[in-house]
Amino acid sequence: MSQWESTAGNSLSRRQLLQRSGMGLGSLAMAECLGVRGAQADIASQSPLAARAPHFAPKAKHIIHLFMNGGPSHVDTFDPKPALDKYHGTELPMKNLRTERKTGAAFRSPYKFNQFGESGIPVSEIFPHVAQCVDDMCVIRSMHADVPNHEPSLLLMNCGQARLVRPSMGSWLTYGLGTENQNLPAFVAMCPGGYPIQESQNWQSGFLPGIYQGTYIDTKNTRIDRLIENIRNKWQDHDQQRTQLDLLQKLNRQHAAVRDDDPQLEARVQSFELAFRMQMEAADAFDVSRESQSVLDAYGPGVQARQILIARRLVERGVRFVQVWHGAGQPWDNHDDIEVNHRRLAKECDQAIGALLKDLKSRGLLDETLVIWGGEFGRTPTVELPKKGSNAGKINGRDHNHHGFTMWMAGGGVKGGTIFGATDDFGFRAVENRVHVHDLHATILHLMGFDHTQLTYRYAGRDFRLTDVHGQVVPEILA
Amino acid sequence: MNRVFGRLTGTYLVDTPSDFGLRSEPPIHQMALDYLAVEFINHGWSTKWLIKEIVTSATYRQVSNVSAEMYELDPENRWMARMNRRRLDFEAMRDSLLWAANLLDDSETGGKSVDLADKRMTFRRSIYAYIDRQNFPSLYRTFDVASPDTHAPKRFDTTVPQQALFLLNSPFAKEVGLAIGQRYANDTRSVDQRLDALMKQVYSRTPTDQESAWLHEFVETAGANDAKAWSRLAQTLLLSNEFLFVD
Numbered sequence: 201m202s203q204w205e206s207t208a209g210n211s212l213s214r215r216q217l218l219q220r221s222g223m224g225l226g227s228l229a230m231a232e233c234l235g236v237r238g239a240q241a242d243i244a245s246q247s248p249l250a251a252r253a254p255h256f257a258p259k260a261k262h263i264i265h266l267f268m269n270g271g272p273s274h275v276d277t278f279d280p281k282p283a284l285d286k287y288h289g290t291e292l293p294m295k296n297l298r299t300e301r302k303t304g305a306a307f308r309s310p311y312k313f314n315q316f317g318e319s320g321i322p323v324s325e326i327f328p329h330v331a332q333c334v335d336d337m338c339v340i341r342s343m344h345a346d347v348p349n350h351e352p353s354l355l356l357m358n359c360g361q362a363r364l365v366r367p368s369m370g371s372w373l374t375y376g377l378g379t380e381n382q383n384l385p386a387f388v389a390m391c392p393g394g395y396p397i398q399e400s401q402n403w404q405s406g407f408l409p410g411i412y413q414g415t416y417i418d419t420k421n422t423r424i425d426r427l428i429e430n431i432r433n434k435w436q437d438h439d440q441q442r443t444q445l446d447l448l449q450k451l452n453r454q455h456a457a458v459r460d461d462d463p464q465l466e467a468r469v470q471s472f473e474l475a476f477r478m479q480m481e482a483a484d485a486f487d488v489s490r491e492s493q494s495v496l497d498a499y500g501p502g503v504q505a506r507q508i509l510i511a512r513r514l515v516e517r518g519v520r521f522v523q524v525w526h527g528a529g530q531p532w533d534n535h536d537d538i539e540v541n542h543r544r545l546a547k548e549c550d551q552a553i554g555a556l557l558k559d560l561k562s563r564g565l566l567d568e569t570l571v572i573w574g575g576e577f578g579r580t581p582t583v584e585l586p587k588k589g590s591n592a593g594k595i596n597g598r599d600h601n602h603h604g605f606t607m608w609m610a611g612g613g614v615k616g617g618t619i620f621g622a623t624d625d626f627g628f629r630a631v632e633n634r635v636h637v638h639d640l641h642a643t644i645l646h647l648m649g650f651d652h653t654q655l656t657y658r659y660a661g662r663d664f665r666l667t668d669v670h671g672q673v674v675p676e677i678l679a
Numbered sequence: 680m681n682r683v684f685g686r687l688t689g690t691y692l693v694d695t696p697s698d699f700g701l702r703s704e705p706p707i708h709q710m711a712l713d714y715l716a717v718e719f720i721n722h723g724w725s726t727k728w729l730i731k732e733i734v735t736s737a738t739y740r741q742v743s744n745v746s747a748e749m750y751e752l753d754p755e756n757r758w759m760a761r762m763n764r765r766r767l768d769f770e771a772m773r774d775s776l777l778w779a780a781n782l783l784d785d786s787e788t789g790g791k792s793v794d795l796a797d798k799r800m801t802f803r804r805s806i807y808a809y810i811d812r813q814n815f816p817s818l819y820r821t822f823d824v825a826s827p828d829t830h831a832p833k834r835f836d837t838t839v840p841q842q843a844l845f846l847l848n849s850p851f852a853k854e855v856g857l858a859i860g861q862r863y864a865n866d867t868r869s870v871d872q873r874l875d876a877l878m879k880q881v882y883s884r885t886p887t888d889q890e891s892a893w894l895h896e897f898v899e900t901a902g903a904n905d906a907k908a909w910s911r912l913a914q915t916l917l918l919s920n921e922f923l924f925v926d
Binding site (some may be wrong): 248249365382383385397399400401404405406407409410411413415416420429430432433434435436440441443444447448450451452454455456458459460462464465467468469471472474475478479660661 | 814829
């Protein structure tokens with residue numbers, strides 16, 4: 201950041217500073233409500249990503265969001281329902297709630313649950329490594345969303361709005377906080393093999409400047425030049441490029457010398473130096489082979505392990521928000537063969553997620569890193585009925601369920617070893633201490649040091665925020 | 680009218696182009712606003728007339744580089760006693776790079792849109808860019824092209840290292856540098872003559888003695904007929920602030 205500070209011109213008015221930094225009235229409002237004189241200097245320094253202080257002392261500085269896209273079944277993972285065993289194969293004593301497709305009889309979990317840790321939180325047999333960390337986890341069993349469809353639910357979970365174009369949570373946070381490492385993108389969205397459903401809208405910046413949009417990384421690739429666009433120069437080596445930049449900066453300095461003190465010019469000079477450093481730092485951050493063998497063994501094999509380990513390397517280097525998607529499309533969307541598929545999907549990521557939590561803890565990073573696990577909704581406790589063209593005749597899967605589902609969070613100021621809220625006896629609907637996605641957002645912003653009603657941006661004539669007119673912080677889950 | 684004026688000059692007569700309501704600041708140049716609006720209508724809503732009227736005005740034809748005292752009097756340039764220094768936006772930058780390298784393909788007007796981010800490079804003007812709303816290339820985002828998904832009163836104007844990475848390392852940047860560099864490497868003129876010609880091609884001026892010395896040194900270390908050295912030199916000139924900003 202220091203290289204930016206020197207660029208602040210004294211002759212510029214507040215208004216011009218805002219204009220030139222590409223920020224609007226929203227950031228002015230923010231700077232005012234933050235009451236931080238430094239915020240103005242940061243904007244003046246022309247780095248929209250300079251680290252800024254939030255409204256109050258944050259519990260968490262970074263977020264790793266493990267996105268199980270498609271919708272993992274809560275009754276098969278973190279919300280055991282013995283009543284389903286009793287009613288298995290017969291009608292539930294309650295009316296089935298309406299979801300996307302028709303569902304039938306009660307469908308028990310094919311997996312065994314055991315209690316773990318001092319807290320005794322029950323976890324399904326398909327997450328044995330995550331289960332070792334329950335005392336650091338807060339399991340929210342009473343999540344609920346608005347509709348049983350992927351696209352609107354993904355947008356709701358990421359952007360707080362199911363239909364209209366709004367900035368994602370990662371964009372709001374990088375807008376509010378900047379980032380601690382100017383040599384890496386502030387907000388990274390990793391997904392192996394392609395985009396999830398709803399594509400790049402999941403990490404869009406909406407009406408905020410484009411720089412707050414998530415940088416997408418296809419972690420199926422391992423070579424750095426395939427991971428980040430234009431990160432390598434293929435026709436000049438490091439020294440040749442340095443010589444080129446030295447000449448460039450001589451020309452730029454001469455150009456600036458006969459012009460007024462214009463921070464636009466200096467900002468661009470600095471952006472080339474940043475880019476030069478980014479080439480090295482990014483290559484280092486994404487190269488997991490620089491980890492010790494014991495760390496690599498702990499995370500295990502496969503692409504999930506690699507991208508989850510990269511997530512740790514990124515937050516360690518100051519990246520603000522890392523979203524780790526399980527895979528392209530919607531892997532967890534098991535309308536049929538749920539027993540085989542959920543077991544396979546959990547196996548792909550379980551060891552690495554357990555290793556991540558332990559690793560963050562041993563490095564002293566878990567306190568300041570909020571780890572979030574979950575999908576866009578859960579799944580029905582009843583079996584999905586055959587439907588022409590999809591799961592015809594299988595009758596061994598579950599439909600989407602937005603009425604009730606589970607997410608868990610760990611580290612970053614949440615109360616470990618706790619279960620919050622509950623679904624009904626069968627896991628259909630959240631009934632106790634219900635937590636809407638807006639409430640989750642309000643709580644996450646709170647952990648990051650923001651009053652969610654005050655982190656706003658003026659657009660189209662009014663102040664917008666992640667939670668719009670909704671959201672209540674859930675104080676019970678705060679440490 | 681306000682949008683056209685703002686795009687051309689960098690200063691909007693009403694600073695909130697999507698909000699002319701009670702909550703916007705009243706314009707300083709009310710007379711200019713009214714004059715242009717009324718004449719725009721009188722000229723049959725001709726955008727061509729409007730642009731011509733603005734760019735031939737004394738206000739538009741000012742320079743941006745003024746004395747420190749002038750600058751102090753109105754740092755925001757609200758009164759428009761000078762021109763704003765303007766950075767080329769993505770489309771203008773790309774077209775200018777292609778034009779400087781004699782690569783710009785303006786042989787055809789109209790026709791199908793083209794994917795500017797495609798591996799198979801196209802040199803058509805940027806106005807023909809194919810925009811996929813669902814899969815908006817990061818290249819456009821990096822350079823502040825407005826999101827096609829939502830209303831944008833103005834473009835943002837950020838300066839970030841990802842822009843520099845594109846101009847330094849992308850295949851497009853390489854192609855542009857090479858197109859210029861190859862020509863000067865295979866040239867029988869003296870190095871100084873070639874440097875003069877290169878500067879004229881890229882900056883429309885001759886180099887100062889100091890610049891000549893710098894450029895000379897850069898090329899000579901690799902050899903005066905080395906295509907790569909000339910390409911790297913051409914690329915360097917194109918990366919500079921002099922190329923990207925209009926005074």
